[in-house]
Amino acid sequence: MNERPAKPTESYTFALTGNPNSGKTSIFNGITGANQKVGNWGGVTVDVKTGSIRRGNAKLYFTDIPGTYSLSAYTMEEVVARDYIINGNTDVIINIVDSTNLERNLYLAIQLIELQKPVVFAFNMYDELSRDGTQIDIHQLGKLLGAPISFTVGRTGKGIDALLDEAVKTARGEESLHHPILVHYGNDLESAIEELEELLRKSAFDSRGIAMRWYAIKLLEEDELVEKQVRELAGHDVILAARESHLKKIEQLYQEDAATLISEKRYGFIMGALGETVKRAPGNRIDISEKIDGVMTNRFLAYPIFALFMWLLFQATFSLGAYPMGWIESGVDLLAEFVRTSMPPGLARSLIADGVIGGVGGVVVFLPNILILFFGISILEDTGYMARIAFIMDKLMHRIGLHGKSFIPLIMGLGCNVPAIMAARTLESNKDRVLTILIAPLITCSARLPVYILFAGTFFPDNAGNIIFLLYFFSFFFAFLMGLLFKKTLFRGEEFPFVMELPPYRVPTFKSALIHMWEKAKHYLQKMGGVVLIFSVIIWFLSNFPVQQELASQWEQEIGAVEQNIEQLDIPEETAADHRTLKEMEAELQTLKVQKHREMMKNTYIGQIGQFIQPALQPLGFDWRMGVSLVTGFVAKEVVVSTLGVLYTVQGETDQESEALKNALRRAYTPLTGLAFLFFVMLYTPCIVAFVTLVREINSWKWSLFSLFYQITLAWMIAFLVRWGGILLGFV
């Protein structure tokens, strides 16, 4: 920042729109440099993202809106996209077009032109097109479309500068190419459009700066959203009656509905324009994607390959991630130790060492897992393999009442249920969406892993990996089971078409994967830094107050007595009998210490909460501490671990916090109770953030409460079955 730029004198807003997989997001990143994910999976961009840059003395604001195939607003994302294009306050729409598939991509372009708002085209992935010798006369095509065209290559950033020039020029109204282009729909349709336009104008329909003609066409296409808008008008019955009579007439004349005719005319226009301006190279393009798919979706190889990728993702996340986890763990322990030695004993030391460092440290430890997992998921998405997963999984998913696309949110759920629930937006039918959102939280997210690792490592040290695998298996099993159950009971009825694009395979850019990974890590840390830190301190407070001096000194006396006895026993020439008594006494000392801690805790605020809900958990063999940790687990599942940590940390035992906790747990519970607890954690409501997301996405209090209720009920029932099944089978 050597020189201070002058204050911008003008500012413009741009909306980036385009088909899914057109490289829109990479162009957005190229322009704004914003950290945002690039994905091949249709609808990675769920939220509307914004960024801004300075260019000369102009301030430019950009919005990346969800990918859409047309303005029909079919899926949730398309509704968002269309709503933004129509109602958003943008100066210029930048339409990103996949050059390798102009015909289909221009179908959206035509509709944008029909809005009669300023549009600029970016013919993206131009390198792929020119590689096989195809030539486009963009100046002529721009004339035909009534808007300027720039060639861009999103992954290298080539052409973005020229695109911005055109965009700013258009925003200033200096673009000479910009003029309204009308697709002629034939005399019968045109007269219908004309009449409806006139009627809309007469009834003072608010077109929000968009051509009235567009609304008339949409009415003839029987667009539900526009129809709803029209119904709010005073004279809507006249308009709709006029439409009906036109629709009937057209259907009689052409034996086709108006929507189909309109689309045919649009494609006719596109074909005409492309025929005039595009020179295709003779010969076939080599379809590398097709060759890859010959293997990836091969009848025999598809599932082994899929399983291999999932296995690799798992191994990388959890085995490879174990190393940095170890380093972080020691670092956190060192820090806590440092605080303990350098601060005077008291509440402040306890707050920092046990509450803050202990609580937050227990969460930072899982950062490597999250980084690796999301790096992997990002690679799966960016390569285009994610869509193939939907392709090969659809039959199975369909059988249990879900959509092939539902598998993606479920897999995302492995990382975090929050993006998983949001990923369900790509599902077109509301039923499929609600169903997927209802079962997605059952998938084990990365925040539940700390609990799994702790408990599996504590109670099944030799089989920890197998137990964790079993939990993952069951989490999918229960998700599928509940999906089937809900489908059979709550969601009977028609299903939605599974029409999905299989985008070409692309080499993922390392940068994109890194950006994605960094985003997730940032999100995780922010969540931890905020919510988890606050709750660690609250839990520390609840578990240290009210202070009970009297009770503490009583216990100290008893412990002191035993300690004295041990000291007296400690004579050099040990006999076998002495040895035995020593062991017994040491054991007694340990028990006393744990008892003291438990008694002290029982009377704290948190103990009171735990005890309050404990009767409900009694049949599962859970004590109040487990109850408390489950309550705090609503904040975030990883908090279950830090809560247990705080609840069990015995004063004086400072090294290797996790070992101390494991020992404490081993003393307190049987392996069977540990397993029942694991199943409970696996199945009950993931966390407040996920629940809030769910409420927002499912958009219904009825379903939100149902989700909460069924998950807790299911968790309780399964934990009950595990415990009592185990007892009946002879495990204790």
Next chain:
Amino acid sequence: MLRDEGLSISEGYDIFQDKEKNLMHTPLSLCHEGDRVMIHRILGNGGFRKRLIELGLRKGKELTVVRYAPLRDPMEICIDGCHVSLRVEEAEKIDVEMIQNSSNE
């Protein structure tokens, strides 16, 4: 080999069948991997048709059946170099005309 004898007969029969197929339209769901067909008509409700049109599937367009998923459903088709997957029950609603029958199937 025995096969040679049978081939001439079945070949003639196949040609006859192809002519029949060209006159009447078959649902896409009955096509085999490698078949090249032309869309004649799309049935089904408005939303379904609109979606197909947006993805470039419309009357008069040629497409190739690329493959079926490992469990025989959904199927993958290629249209204008763009790969689209759809369920077999949906392909039933697309009437097509055979252009080029995949041989040896």
